Every structure is written in structure tokens, then in C-alpha cells.
Amino acid sequence: MTDWNTDTALFRVAVVVVVVSLAGLSAASGLDKGVRVLSEFNLCLSFVLLAFVIVCGPTVHLFQALSENVGNYLSGLAQMSLRTFAYESPQEPGWYGQWTVLYWAWWISWSPFVGMFIARISRGRTVREFIVGVLLVPTAFNLLWMTAFGNSAIWIDTHVAQGALAQTAGNVDALLFRFFEYLPWAKAVSWLAIVLIAVFFVTSADSGAYVVDAIATRGNPRSPVWQRLFWAAVLGVTAAVLLVAGGLKALQALTLGAALPVAAIMVALCWGLWRGMQADRAHSAQELAHATNFWSGQHWRKRLEQIVHQPTREDVLRFMHSVVLPAMRDVAAELDRRGVQAHVQDDTATGEGEGEAASVRLTIPMAELRDFVYGVRPVRRKLPGFMLTEVAQDEERRYVVEPVTFFADGRQGYDIQYLRGEELIADILRHYERYLSVSADRRTQLLNRAPGHTDPA
Amino acid sequence: MPNEKTETPEPPAEDMVARSAPRLTFAAPVVVPSLVVLGLLLVGCGLFPQQADRFFSDMQAWVVGHFDWFYSVAVTLFLAFLVLVAASRFGDIRLGPDDAKPEFSFLSWTAMLFAAGMGIGLMYFGVGEPLQHYLKPPTALPDTPDAAREALQSTFFHWGFHAWAVYGTMGLVLAYFGFRYNLPLTMRSGLYPLLQQRINGPIGHTVDAFALVGTSAGCATTRGDGAQPRA
Numbered sequence: 001m002t003d004w005n006t007d008t009a010l011f012r013v014a015v016v017v018v019v020v021s022l023a024g025l026s027a028a029s030g031l032d033k034g035v036r037v038l039s040e041f042n043l044c045l046s047f048v049l050l051a052f053v054i055v056c057g058p059t060v061h062l063f064q065a066l067s068e069n070v071g072n073y074l075s076g077l078a079q080m081s082l083r084t085f086a087y088e089s090p091q092e093p094g095w096y097g098q099w100t101v102l103y104w105a106w107w108i109s110w111s112p113f114v115g116m117f118i119a120r121i122s123r124g125r126t127v128r129e130f131i132v133g134v135l136l137v138p139t140a141f142n143l144l145w146m147t148a149f150g151n152s153a154i155w156i157d158t159h160v161a162q163g164a165l166a167q168t169a170g171n172v173d174a175l176l177f178r179f180f181e182y183l184p185w186a187k188a189v190s191w192l193a194i195v196l197i198a199v200f201f202v203t204s205a206d207s208g209a210y211v212v213d214a215i216a217t218r219g220n221p222r223s224p225v226w227q228r229l230f231w232a233a234v235l236g237v238t239a240a241v242l243l244v245a246g247g248l249k250a251l252q253a254l255t256l257g258a259a260l261p262v263a264a265i266m267v268a269l270c271w272g273l274w275r276g277m278q279a280d281r282a283h284s285a286q287e288l289a290h291a292t293n294f295w296s297g298q299h300w301r302k303r304l305e306q307i308v309h310q311p312t313r314e315d316v317l318r319f320m321h322s323v324v325l326p327a328m329r330d331v332a333a334e335l336d337r338r339g340v341q342a343h344v345q346d347d348t349a350t351g352e353g354e355g356e357a358a359s360v361r362l363t364i365p366m367a368e369l370r371d372f373v374y375g376v377r378p379v380r381r382k383l384p385g386f387m388l389t390e391v392a393q394d395e396e397r398r399y400v401v402e403p404v405t406f407f408a409d410g411r412q413g414y415d416i417q418y419l420r421g422e423e424l425i426a427d428i429l430r431h432y433e434r435y436l437s438v439s440a441d442r443r444t445q446l447l448n449r450a451p452g453h454t455d456p457a
Numbered sequence: 458m459p460n461e462k463t464e465t466p467e468p469p470a471e472d473m474v475a476r477s478a479p480r481l482t483f484a485a486p487v488v489v490p491s492l493v494v495l496g497l498l499l500v501g502c503g504l505f506p507q508q509a510d511r512f513f514s515d516m517q518a519w520v521v522g523h524f525d526w527f528y529s530v531a532v533t534l535f536l537a538f539l540v541l542v543a544a545s546r547f548g549d550i551r552l553g554p555d556d557a558k559p560e561f562s563f564l565s566w567t568a569m570l571f572a573a574g575m576g577i578g579l580m581y582f583g584v585g586e587p588l589q590h591y592l593k594p595p596t597a598l599p600d601t602p603d604a605a606r607e608a609l610q611s612t613f614f615h616w617g618f619h620a621w622a623v624y625g626t627m628g629l630v631l632a633y634f635g636f637r638y639n640l641p642l643t644m645r646s647g648l649y650p651l652l653q654q655r656i657n658g659p660i661g662h663t664v665d666a667f668a669l670v671g672t673s674a675g676c677a678t679t680r681g682d683g684a685q686p687r688a
Binding site: 036046135281 | 484491526591
């Protein structure tokens, strides 16, 4: 569409130099300003072009086609996703390898670049926001775009050009401008497209320099401007040398071939990400210990001592005898005085090892419902080697033992080793209060009347 | 580097590292091998374009011939993985500390996503791809309404969720380990759950150098492509 002799090496190198210089300028102004201003400018421009094609093309047909295309796409999604033409070759031999596989290789080979860039601009969003945004927004735009341009082109080819447009189909560069010739104001629109393409080049080059610099500096956020300019120049030189000497195709083929190991690495990355997020969830799901609810600043030295000390089975049994049992007996006596039957059971003497066998429990029987049980038993918890502070390194001391509560309804118990007598009583009363509320609630009757988890078998 | 803007024929790799001035933040174990490999590729492809083209094209053809199924499976897996993560409780995790706020508005954010990812291809293939499928469809008869339907369906497929699932997977891995685990924002950080401290060793350098060369080659070839005449 231009009269320039665009075939000369000089022209092509000049294009590269201009693009690189603009990219450098944009890069030098920092990500916020350069890329953002250019991106927003281009987004507006592409919306203008899109609107133009929709309005001046076969408008109604485009909307009809959009609806149908989306339907066809969604309904064929699973089948197309995994289609490998294993049973029969496509009608056009090599279609699968030349289109689908090549696209996938292409996206994968670009993914370190685009991925780094979209990561960089997404700090502070949630994982869900990120995924939904990245999957839906660009896809929606692409589908709209492809419908507007693709369906217009096919429609023009069959209804207006009588197949003339399709003859240029092999050359995608020329085809775009041939396509515009069938729309009004072809010259102006072509220039608009050229500006759009040029800015896309500049932003890609700019982001490219930005991303390469980030990799080269191992993610250093405060890297000097000249480094980004250096990478813009490296990219420019690479492109220019290959343009003049040839070999672009070779490098492109190499990039696409290299997508295979990247794809394999990405599968490993998915697994790693899952593991990383599991660790993350486990970390943030850890709540403050239940027993610390009662803490004020009192007795803090004693508590600190308890936190630092890694208790043994003997420590726990001593705690159960000196704190838990007296507290339970106090509660039982008070209940008896008020006419509520309650009894305390001490199995520590008879029980061997851990678990319920060596437990103490306060039981308040209730007719027709499962009893109220507040029990405490020693539970062993394994500690990783580096957490062991105390001298003994024998097998026995790979564990700490904690007094852990258990209840008739099978709710999760918790460590109460830091509680003092009155605090333990408060804890028992809170659970008893809850037990009474639940017992009075008709909705829970079905469960309340089932045998308790602590009933003797 | 006062003259790094001028078009010197070769990136001065050794020169760069020798001047480890305080204003230099390059990680030498990544940059030096990358520039050497890039320089060798440039010399190889520049001096022997035909041979290099044949060699790498054969390699690419071999990969496509033997691993086409792997590409389909892997890319579909990435899409399924992202959907699963977004639907799970992991979706609530913030990319950064819990109180981090997004840096860009939603509109700027999406605008930046496009421009970096797909801008140029969209321009060329918006008209080109549907029309080419229309003339040479995978299963329908060429030049028929069926062919048109399949053409757009195939184009949607290639430019839809799958493309962005690939970018999104890589982006999520980088952003997650970069901002949540506070690791450097490079590809090696994604391997942290597998390699742990070894990401700081030779394996990590290799992965990053690979990403650097790949990104440079990808950018340069696309730009080169775009600078080809179109009249």
C-alpha cells in the first residue's frame, strides 16, 4: 500500500532501529509511564478499529456469527482440546501440526516473557482474580476480534469479492490491507492499522527489554535504566543482523523446538505451585492456640517457661494430677451441691501409653441424650529434629507430649497445657454451656441422641 | 556503557561483566552464558542461514512429529489446572502479603495484558487465520458454510482460553513465588518446591539463562518478522 521500496535491507534495519529507539525511550521512562501509556493508547486504537470493522462490515451477520461461534467453541472445547487426529489425518494433511501444535509451541515459547510481564503487573491481586482476569478478559476480546475480522473477511470473500480476497490468503501481511480495500476509507484505515502494529511492536520490544533485564538481574527491582536500554539494543541488534544476513527463520524454528522442554518444565511448575500453595494454606490456617484465649499479662514468665519447655509424658501426667483433676473435682462438687449429677474418672493409673487409656474425664450424664464429657489425655506429637531444644536425643525424645482435650461429640481437641486451675474451670464451663444450648436445640436432636464417641464400647 | 544505544554488531559480553561498577545489577552466572549462547546463535544463523534453517527446522519437525500429543495434553492440563486452582480455596491467596493492594487499576491491567501478549498476532491473523482455515479446513469441505463454521471454531480454539492458560500458568507461578514467597521474580523461583536452596546454584542459573535466551530470541524473531515488507 506504500510506494516505498520495502524490500531493501536498509529499510528493514531502519524499521528495527526506529522501533528499538522508541522502545528504549519508553523503557527509560519506566514501566508505569512508558508501557502503560502506550498500552492504553493502543487499546483505544484497537477498539476504534474493531468498531469500524463491525459497523462497516456485515454488522448483523457478525453478531449472529459471534453468538454461534461462541456456542461452537464452548461445545467443542473438550473434544478440540485433546484432539490429536490419531484415527484419521485431517482432511488438510499437516493441519494439526501446522496450526494447533505450532500455536501451542508458540504460546509456550513466549510464556516466560508474557508470564513474567503479567506477573510483574499483578502484585496484590488474589490468585482467583489473576486467573479469572487472565483467562477471561483477553479471551473475550480475542473472540470478538476474530469474529469481526474473520467473519467479515469470509463474508466479503463470498458475497462481495467472489473469491478474490481468498487468493491472497497465503500472505497474511498483505491480506489485512487487501481486506481493508473492501471497506470504506481504506487508505485511512490502513494507516491506522500500521500505527497500531507499530505501537504493538514498540510495547512488545519495551516489555521484552524489561523482562530480559528482570531475568538478567535475578528480579532486582532497582536496576539502572541503561541496562534496559542495553537489552533493547541487544534485541534490536539480533533482529537487525538476522534480517540482513538471513537466519530469522532458523532462530524462529529453534525457539519453537525449544518449547518442548519449556512445556515439560511448566508441568513441573504446576506441581510445585500446588505444593507451594498447600504449604501456604497450612501456614495461614494455623490459628492462635485455643488455650491462649484466657491469657492476660499475668503469670507471663511462667507461661514463657512453659512455651520454651518441651514437655514429657511425666510432665503431662503431673499436670493432669495437679491441675486438671482438682479442677474437675471442684466443678463436679459444685454441680452436686446444685443437684446435678456429675463424676470424675481418673484412668491415669491403669492406662498404659497414650490416648484415652491414660485419660481423666468429667462426665455429666443426661437422660435420653449423650452425656457431657470433658476429658484430657496425653497425646504424643512428633517434632522435626531442628526443633528439639533439650539435650536428650534418644528415640523417646523425638516427641513432645501434650495434654489434649476430647469430647463426647467427637469435636477436635486442643492442647491445654498452659491453663491454670480457674482457667481450666472456665473452659469446662464454656463447653458445658455450649452442651446445654445444643441439647435444647431441636435441630440437633438427631445427632445428640446417638451414642457418644467416648462411651465405653 | 555510554554508547549502548548505537548499533554495535555484537553484544560486548566480556566487556560488560568486566565493568562490575556499583551501577551494575546483572547476575553474571546468568548473563554471561546467555550472551555467549545468543552471540553464537547469531553468528551461526547469520553466517549459515540456510544450514541453520534446515537444521533447526528439521529439529522442530521432529519435535512436532513425535510430541504433538504432548503439547495438546500439556496445554489442556494447564487450563484445567488454572480452573481448579481458581475454584479451590487457593484462589483466595493474595499475590503478595495479605494486605497488598494492586498497583494498577483493572482497566490498565487488562490493557497491559493484551499489548504484551498478543497484539501483533491479532492484527495479522484476525483476517488471515479464519480465511486460511476456510480454504483448507481440517474436517469440513473447503469453501462451504461448514468450512466457515469450523474455521471460526478453530481460530477461537487457538486464540482462546488455551493460549491464556499457558501465559497464565507461567505468570501465576512467577507472581506467586515472587510476591508470596518473596523469591526473585524469575523462572527458577518456580522450581523452589522441587529444588529448594539449589535454585541458587547451577540448575537455577541454567533455567534462567534458558529463559533469557528464549525470550530474547522470541522477541527478536517476532520483531524481525514484523519488519518484513508488507505492501
